[in-house]
Amino acid sequence: MANTSAWTRQPGFFVxxxxxxxxxxxxxxxxMLLYTIAQFRPVRxxxxxxxxxxxxxxxxxxYSTTVEFSPAQTLDPGQEKDRFVTIDPFVEPAQEGEGQQQATIPIYTGIATPQPNGIRPTKIGAVWHPAPPSTKDGVSSLATAGRVFLHFHGGAYVVFDCRDREMAVGASLLLSAATAGNKNATAAVLCPQYRLASHHHLHAQNSNGGGGHFPAALQDAITSYAHLIHRLGVPGSKIIISGDSAGGNLAxxxxRYLEDEKATHGLPLPRGVMLWxxxxxxxxxxxxxxxxxxDKSDLVPPVMVKWALRVFLPEALSTTTTSANQEVAKEGVAENPYISPVKKAIVTDVPVWVQFGGREVLREDIVRWVEVQKQGGGKVKAYEIPVAPHDVFMAAEGLGxxxxxxxxxxxxxxxxDE
Structure with a gap:
């Protein structure tokens, strides 16, 4: 486990x-007093x-990222009640056990293969908006829904989760956009509770998933996508993969995984991708x-990124392909396009829409990714909100x-839809 800061334990925490x-x-x-004068605000x-x-x-x-505070994830329903569900991983026949569904094809392969450090697919939670799907005669109501958003929350892979306190407003905006102008239109949003790197030691001790380093979150994303396809019968053409901040990275x-490993996992491609x-x-x-x-006008402090990079990147990364096993040392892990998508375009016909703020510290990286993806032949549309800081999808209500x-x-x- 990566070394923690001295501020995370006593007496440093108290100090x-x-x-x-x-x-x-x-x-x-x-x-509060200074900002009553417009010229003293970071953005006039x-x-x-x-x-x-x-x-x-x-x-x-x-403060919270310096002391590395991140509430533990739980599989208890909580205030979301029946909208909170658990999703079991897909396993190979030899691994099948209670609460798991046998996979007839290898769902997790390549970069998502179980790692030598024990990181492997595990049970996750998720929250439905506006309500969980119903089933009639063995067929999910989502099979005929207009659109199903699979949205991954932000938080630098160290904070936040899929619960309403972070996702309710954003999910409602997605639902409104998907049904606008058509009173008969239907839509749903599924927000998975993927493993956080800040909880690596808890996952390693208390679950069968082995930890929260990369590629734990990707394995959980694959689980949730395959769940929509194989268990709920949602056509790929109706699924929009969405994500904000780190969730956009995960999306x-x-x-990339769906494209790179499609000959093996057999999962269909989604209708499109929305990035925030x-x-x-x-x-x-x-x-x-x-x-x-x-940096002077954004809400993301560098210390948050420093913590995230320290705990999210694994010491080494193993990939299993049909031709070879490869291991990449930590120094090269951040250069992997699965972790830093700007390093290599995704070869895909799936359209990608991306929003960014004119005042956010990640703006130049996002613009650079758009250029890389377009040069690689991708269909991309960039949408800038000039006065916005980072991740207004999650902060929309608080920022007005x-x-x-x-x-x-x-x-x-x-x-x-074009």
């Missing part, structure tokens, strides 16, 4: 927490509320991000940008 409280007492009221076009919410969010992220990894502020280059360090001008994000979602759906 840093005390320092942060004292800092908050002085800094936050000062910013922002309202007072937007400027303060970005500052407050960044302040919280700086691209899943699309995707993390496209994990080879860019926290120190490099801190030097960008957008629901209307802008809703319009963006509508544009994305229309593009994928």
């Amino acid at each position: 840093y927490t005390t320092y942060t409280i004292a800092k908050a007492v002085v800094k936050l009221p000062s910013l 076009e922002w309202t007072h509320k937007q400027a303060f919410v970005v500052a407050l969010t960044r302040f919280f992220f700086e 691209l990894a899943l699309l 502020s995707p993390w496209t280059d994990l080879s860019v360090t926290a120190a490099e991000l801190e030097k960008r001008k957008e 940008l629901k209307e802008e994000v809703g319009e963006a979602a509508g544009d994305g759906v229309r593009f994928l």
